Amino acid sequence: MTFNPLTGEFAQRAHEAAFLAHKLPQTRALLGFTLVFCTVFYAAFAVSDFAALGYGPHFLQLCAARGIVAATAGTCAWCAYRTPLPVAATRIAASGAEIVALACFMFIAVRRPGEFHWHAMSLAIMLIVIYLYIPNGFANALVLASGATAAFLALALRFGGMTSADVVTMVMLLLLANAFGALAARRFNRVTREEYEARLQLQHTAARDHLTGCFNRRYLHETLMHPGQLRTSGADGMLTVVLCDIDHFKRINDTFGHACGDAVLRGFADLLRRMTRDGVDSVVRYGGEEFLAILPGTDLDGGIHLAERLRTRFADTSVMTDDGTEHVCTTASFGVACADLAAGAGDHVLRDLIAIADKLMYDAKHAGRDQVCARCACSNGAAGPRLAGLVNTR
Numbered sequence: 001m002t003f004n005p006l007t008g009e010f011a012q013r014a015h016e017a018a019f020l021a022h023k024l025p026q027t028r029a030l031l032g033f034t035l036v037f038c039t040v041f042y043a044a045f046a047v048s049d050f051a052a053l054g055y056g057p058h059f060l061q062l063c064a065a066r067g068i069v070a071a072t073a074g075t076c077a078w079c080a081y082r083t084p085l086p087v088a089a090t091r092i093a094a095s096g097a098e099i100v101a102l103a104c105f106m107f108i109a110v111r112r113p114g115e116f117h118w119h120a121m122s123l124a125i126m127l128i129v130i131y132l133y134i135p136n137g138f139a140n141a142l143v144l145a146s147g148a149t150a151a152f153l154a155l156a157l158r159f160g161g162m163t164s165a166d167v168v169t170m171v172m173l174l175l176l177a178n179a180f181g182a183l184a185a186r187r188f189n190r191v192t193r194e195e196y197e198a199r200l201q202l203q204h205t206a207a208r209d210h211l212t213g214c215f216n217r218r219y220l221h222e223t224l225m226h227p228g229q230l231r232t233s234g235a236d237g238m239l240t241v242v243l244c245d246i247d248h249f250k251r252i253n254d255t256f257g258h259a260c261g262d263a264v265l266r267g268f269a270d271l272l273r274r275m276t277r278d279g280v281d282s283v284v285r286y287g288g289e290e291f292l293a294i295l296p297g298t299d300l301d302g303g304i305h306l307a308e309r310l311r312t313r314f315a316d317t318s319v320m321t322d323d324g325t326e327h328v329c330t331t332a333s334f335g336v337a338c339a340d341l342a343a344g345a346g347d348h349v350l351r352d353l354i355a356i357a358d359k360l361m362y363d364a365k366h367a368g369r370d371q372v373c374a375r376c377a378c379s380n381g382a383a384g385p386r387l388a389g390l391v392n393t394r
């Protein structure tokens with residue numbers, strides 16, 4: 001993943017979109033809280049209008065302006081808290097509230113023209129809030145903050161009646177607020193994305209077997225076997241599992257050494273991954289030389305077909321020994337079990353299918369190895385899977 005050097009956001013759109021989607025619940029909560037917080041202060045500053053103007057039509061106009069800001073920001077905050085806004089809508093809400101607040105701020109500044117020094121300080125604080133506290137895209141924050149700065153300076157020159165020294169100081173203050181805000185926002189963007197990246201890497205490492213890159217048993221138990229996982233992965237038809245075990249693997253270790261055994265394991269895992277569907281099927285290293293393929297939406301014939309292709313391809317594959325003198329070749333045995341999820345399989349269907357496939361794999365071992373044994377397990381409600389018809393393909 002690479003970063004945009006100017007904004008600190010991910011350079012690739014897909015990565016940025018995944019990051020923003022991951023952060024969305026936090027973004028919505030933060031947006032709601034920040035808008036409420038800022039609105040309370042914005043409205044409370046009506047006391048300064050009263051102190052400057054006293055009670056009268058001008059004061060009431062400014063109160064109305066502050067009321068518009070409170071209503072807009074309050075509505076946006078309510079939407080962020082209450083409705084499942086998508087990422088784009090949170091940005092529209094943030095930008096909308098900011099535009100209304102800035103426009104009303106300019107109106108108030110013009111109505112109190114003798115206090116542009118104070119207004120400049122208020123604007124500097126608002127700029128920091130826009131850059132750092134209200135969650136929004138970097139480009140949106142930059143355009144709004146720099147646009148507001150330019151508009152404010154134009155108003156100050158037109159209505160402020162300030163000395164040139166005051167104007168220069170004001171320009172410097174607002175330039176500093178923009179520069180500091182943009183740099184801090186860029187740094188914050190980068191740090192949060194680096195954290196996200198590290199988290200993804202940790203998740204990936206925690207779910208994988210180091211030697212083969214397949215999913216590990218932890219991922220199988222904590223994620224794949226989790227009740228509801230099959231439904232969320234869209235496996236609403238047939239579900240098939242293939243349990244594979246390399247034959248006489250101990251002999252390879254004993255004869256050619258563990259490095260050669262490891263190479264055979266990696267080769268088998270590569271074959272399994274290449275022959276299964278990326279993003280649909282899951283390949284798990286189930287034990288030392290045992291692998292499990294979980295195939296959603298695949299019936300028994302599909303599972304047998306895959307196991308047969310794996311069996312023949314693996315039997316034809318060889319691994320060169322470290323000293324380059326011998327080709328090591330072996331076979332594997334397979335147990336294939338299938339269930340019809342539409343027939344009301346229970347939450348433990350995957351665990352039950354693995355147990356059946358494990359037994360079938362041992363049947364294949366006992367029948368002479370290098371073969372596929374398969375069964376369709378039809379769920380029978382609370383009674384668990386019922387076994388029907390054994391298929392031995394050799």
Ligand SMILES: Nc1nc2c(ncn2[C@@H]2O[C@H](COP(=O)(O)OP(=O)(O)OP(=O)(O)O)[C@@H](O)[C@H]2O)c(=O)[nH]1
Pocket residue numbers: 211245246247248249250251253257258259260261262265287288289365369
């Ligand atoms: N090189 C290597 N060997 C491993 C690894 N994990 C387990 N093994 C070895 O795999 C071997 C498995 O042996 P067995 O369970 O007897 O099975 P087998 O020799 O394949 O015999 P059958 O399964 O009956 O055909 C053991 O010697 C383990 O030490 C690993 O990560 N690398």
